[in-house]
Amino acid sequence: MVSGGDAPRRVLVVEDDQAHRRLLLEVLRANDYAAEGADGGAAADLLERVPFDAVLLDGNAAGRGIARLFGESEGGGSTPPVIVMTEDEPTAGLDRSRLHETLRKPLRTDELLRALTRATDGEADARGVAPGPPTAREGVRQRMVGRSREMAALWGRIEKVAPTRATVLITGETGTGKELVARAVHELSPRARRPFVATSCSSLSETLVESELFGHVKGSFTGAAGTRAGLFEEASGGTLFLDEVSTMSAGMQVKLLRVVQERVIQRVGSHHPIPVDLRLLAATNVDLAGEVARGAFREDLYYRLNVFPIRVPALRERRDDIPVLAGHFLRRAAAQAGLAVPELPPATVRAMSAYDWPGNVRQLENFIERAVIAGERRLEFTPADAAMPPAAVHPLPAPAGRAPLFALADMERQRIFEVLDQTNGHRGRAATLLGIDRRTLYRKLKQYEADGICSGCIRRRRSLR
Ligand SMILES: Nc1ncnc2c1ncn2[C@@H]1O[C@H](COP(=O)(O)OP(=O)(O)O)[C@@H](O)[C@H]1O
Numbered sequence: 001m002v003s004g005g006d007a008p009r010r011v012l013v014v015e016d017d018q019a020h021r022r023l024l025l026e027v028l029r030a031n032d033y034a035a036e037g038a039d040g041g042a043a044a045d046l047l048e049r050v051p052f053d054a055v056l057l058d059g060n061a062a063g064r065g066i067a068r069l070f071g072e073s074e075g076g077g078s079t080p081p082v083i084v085m086t087e088d089e090p091t092a093g094l095d096r097s098r099l100h101e102t103l104r105k106p107l108r109t110d111e112l113l114r115a116l117t118r119a120t121d122g123e124a125d126a127r128g129v130a131p132g133p134p135t136a137r138e139g140v141r142q143r144m145v146g147r148s149r150e151m152a153a154l155w156g157r158i159e160k161v162a163p164t165r166a167t168v169l170i171t172g173e174t175g176t177g178k179e180l181v182a183r184a185v186h187e188l189s190p191r192a193r194r195p196f197v198a199t200s201c202s203s204l205s206e207t208l209v210e211s212e213l214f215g216h217v218k219g220s221f222t223g224a225a226g227t228r229a230g231l232f233e234e235a236s237g238g239t240l241f242l243d244e245v246s247t248m249s250a251g252m253q254v255k256l257l258r259v260v261q262e263r264v265i266q267r268v269g270s271h272h273p274i275p276v277d278l279r280l281l282a283a284t285n286v287d288l289a290g291e292v293a294r295g296a297f298r299e300d301l302y303y304r305l306n307v308f309p310i311r312v313p314a315l316r317e318r319r320d321d322i323p324v325l326a327g328h329f330l331r332r333a334a335a336q337a338g339l340a341v342p343e344l345p346p347a348t349v350r351a352m353s354a355y356d357w358p359g360n361v362r363q364l365e366n367f368i369e370r371a372v373i374a375g376e377r378r379l380e381f382t383p384a385d386a387a388m389p390p391a392a393v394h395p396l397p398a399p400a401g402r403a404p405l406f407a408l409a410d411m412e413r414q415r416i417f418e419v420l421d422q423t424n425g426h427r428g429r430a431a432t433l434l435g436i437d438r439r440t441l442y443r444k445l446k447q448y449e450a451d452g453i454c455s456g457c458i459r460r461r462r463s464l465r
């Protein structure tokens with residue numbers, strides 16, 4: 001799947017050794033290249049049919065069929081830059097003016113990627129290509145990466161239902177990307193410019209959920225100081241995303257059914273019906289049909305929600321996405337932390353691809369972000385490193401209905417301040433406890449100051465409110 005916006009660069013890997021070719025392709029794809037492979041025999045044909053931005057050529061493969069193409073053909077102004085991988089000197093018979101660069105084997109991933117950036121960016125500059133502002137579709141695709149067939153099928157479902165007003169039931173294990181799918185449906189819908197309101201049904205007491213969703217009038221229950229609109233009203237005109245619907249109490253299920261059927265709500269403590277114009281999306285990580293069968297979820301509501309089901313596959317069911325996601329998170333985390341992008345060695349890609357990821361994409365994301373924050377230069381993987389605390393695999397109920405999902409950056413910041421409190425503001429000890437180096441910690445604190453999150457937090461111990 002193409003990640004949109006700045007279209008991925010196309011690279012042709014010409015290598016006769018199948019195992020090495022596959023490895024190179026994995027590494028390149030993990031780093032967002034649209035890479036294709038061929039042996040020396042098939043390469044010339046492929047090059048004539050497909051426009052590539054660069055060619056990665058094994059010196060030995062060049063000795064055979066392909067030498068003709070790069071060596072002898074005249075005036076081939078359209079041939080892309082060629083990077084040759086070789087054990088010794090560039091292969092005889094290659095026209096040196098076509099060679100962009102020579103890399104010595106054994107290859108190092110970081111060198112390879114730098115060489116490719118030089119080769120392909122040079123091309124883009126020369127062509128005067130400037131990416132325009134991303135369309136909604138491109139924007140959504142940039143955030144939701146994955147090139148597996150399963151992801152392509154998922155995109156098909158999203159694009160099919162997005163323009164309609166149909167209620168969508170999104171199912172899948174925790175951390176598979178259900179919320180991301182819900183946002184994609186909203187952003188690709190005619191309601192994209194109206195509010196997207198997300199809430200989890202799992203966290204609050206009956207009264208609070210009800211007032212959270214429906215609003216309340218002054219004095220309707222203890223603590224209801226003023227009159228307030230609920231999320232249904234707030235989302236009116238836009239999309240309401242109800243996460244973890246299976247956790248809704250029987251009473252709430254009846255009330256939700258009424259909204260879905262009649263499209264009106266009543267604030268808690270009021271009998272005055274208010275019409276709402278809603279697109280409803282719901283998500284669950286449990287088998288809702290099973291809940292219906294055992295009497296824990298209303299059948300009528302189930303059918304009202306399950307108008308258009310979208311199942312988000314577990315990460316282990318689409319292992320092709322693992323390298324791509326890993327590369328995506330590595331670059332993003334490094335950019336956020338202001339660090340160099342750690343190297344992603346082929347052995348790590350292999351080990352990650354073989355692992356089952358019970359916490360799915362979220363677990364992969366957390367693993368990579370921890371590694372980047374820890375200042376690792378070269379990503380290594382063991383299942384033990386990737387293990388998550390149980391709370392992260394089965395997340396604790398969200399704190400408040402309105403903002404159920406907090407960003408990883410917030411969690412990181414909270415943890416940093418917690419540990420600083422424990423060490424009475426001693427940064428060296430805090431850094432050790434956090435498993436990051438002092439400079440990283442210092443830089444983060446400086447950033448918090450710059451962002452106005454804390455003042456004087458570098459000089460003094462200061463807890464986050
Ligand atoms: N295809 C994807 N591309 C990029 N990030 C993803 C993808 N799928 C999931 N994520 C990220 O993984 C994390 C978990 O996704 P989320 O939508 O919250 O999962 P769920 O709601 O199923 O538990 C989020 O940080 C999300 O941004």
Ligand SMILES: [Mg+2]
Pocket residue numbers: 175178179243
């Ligand atoms: Mg979720």
